[in-house]
Amino acid sequence: MSYGTRVLIFIFLVIRCGFSKGEQTVVPAVYVFGDSLVDVGNNNYLRISVARADHPYYGIDFPTHKPNGRFSNGKNAADFISEKLGLATSPPYLSLTAKSNANKNNVSLDGVSFASSGAGIFNGTDELVYEDMKREADAAALQKRLSKSIFAVVIGSNDLFGYLQSSNLRKKITPQQYLDSMVFSLKVQLQRLYNLGARKFEIAGIGALGCTPVFRVRNKTECITDGNYWPIKYNEGLQSMLKEWQFENRDITYSFFDTYAAHMDLIQNPASYGFREIKAACCGFGELNARGLCLPLSNLCSNRQDHIFWDLFHPTEAANRIFVDKMFDGSSKYTSPINMRQLVAA
Template sequence: MTCSVYYITFFFFFFFFFFLNYYCEAQNQKASALYVFGDSLVDVGNNNYLKLSIVKANHFPYGIDFPSKKPTGRFSNGKNAADFIAEELGLPTSPPYLSLVSESKANKDNVSIVGGASFASAGAGIFDGSDQRYKQSIPLRKQVDYYVEAHNEMLKQIGESALQEHLSSSIFTVVIGSNDLSGYFDSSNLRHKSTPQQYLDSMLFSLRAQLQRIYENGGRKFEIAGIGAVGCCPARRLKNNTECEAEINFWALKYNEGLKSMLQEWQSQNHGLAYTFFDTYAANDDLILNPSTHGFSEVRAACCGLGELRARAPCLPVTKFCSNRKDHVFWDQYHPTETASRILVDKIFNGPSQYTSPITLKELLHL
């Protein structure tokens, strides 16, 4: 082998392995942290710290399929969407923010959310008054207030440059809106004050304001979920002879259309902002219309509860629950089983494009 051929071969393999290593590192890239905002679909225990709240999943049989086999505050038989999103990102589940506050008080030190945090709260909505039926939750505005306070504390802890780098590679997940929509259709007072479209427009306006606050405090990569097929949950099927409630589903679709447009405009007006929108409604629809494809045999009734569709009463220690949770889409009156949540998050992370746009969470992670 001549000297020139030797060097050409050497450099070929050098650059080949260099780019192969770079590609593998990019594929294995992890988010710095996960920050979660939302309602009971992603609450991992914040409501356990709300003394006046009557909406808590801190009793059996919640958590029956969780690794600890104990209730954790998640409205699921096991893990929920927040857990699976963290897993896909290669991170541990973000702890409830109020648990961090409690620990900091006990240890007499400052709260740190550098490792991520969940601000989500069961019963929460975009509007402050969405939890009137539930007496106490943490509405989105207050969740963002908590984040801003914690952001300012992180600024003191690690400095502006390090914080900017940390947050720019973190994921901000927002799953909220179902309680607002349900609250509107369950309240004659709200329906008297505004039309459904006016109410949706107000929801989107308020949501954008809170998203902007997160952006102004370092958030750059967002995973934002639309509203699911609310009218197909067991509790609402009871209102319509076990069939999906068409009116609220129609407006859930309308809200998602408005949300997609709002996010596009929001991104165009904020430098460095990237997001993935998850069409929860379409993904829900797929589970309900094609259950056997995903291993389900029951799409109407809850697994845990009492009465017709096991939805006349909530999931309580005295209520019955199904023995095979993997064949049910719904765990209780309103929430998916662990199995359903896992399937939905796989679509959030990997697509296909009919569920996630303009990119998937996996693509957002690698930006």
């Protein structure tokens, strides 16, 4: 979805369409906001988008063995989060509103995904339909349901990647100023969700961009320093903002997942997790399979389980599973101030 973080606003439409039956216990729903790391097919419904995982070899290890919009050989982090919570994967929002969907008004009560490949923190929108929502749902019941739901936010990589790749941006604004702007803009979006009743947030930081195949291939296969330094600085700023935000809104509960720490752990200790290849992508062209996108005529590794990276940007299903394991039950090395299991119980 080229509309970037305006996905953070569409939660209004979900509740307006989907709040109809009795309350569920513990976690009634999961709402996912983010980019291609958690996109489960929204981009497949966009006519004008090159960021689509609707062709082989994407989905080769998914239960259907077919491409399904996930930028992975199999399941991604959104799938594993839902599994941990005992829920079905939240469906793509656009699949529920598509003209071909005869039941397009029956939005899943288990949650909805607004994640879209290419989405970023910037390029948001101020178009709200909260007044419509209030007219069509009981306010007290709506508040109770939202307060128990999990709001998973995985965003920011595209913004930082775009900055690092843009000489024009780097001339206009310093890296730290750009990161500060990212953090501030995300806080504004999160506050909008809070104002509607969201109380439990799972928020992921940015991973080691400099160690992705697309960066390594430009640096004689080694990680690029800037690509790792600035994600660390962004994650520090994000954590500071979240602490401040919680102080301002005392009924917020959140778990921050340090994607960078988890990412580097796999890269530095691959054998401990069953990986053998830490640099090259499984699917792609040229050196490190990082000179081109994963396409039907790409090179494809024979064992996806021993690769950390699926394509030049994204992790394999095996790596995604480990990330979510750490997100859900990880120690303070990976999660703060609590992990996701504790977030659910809070």
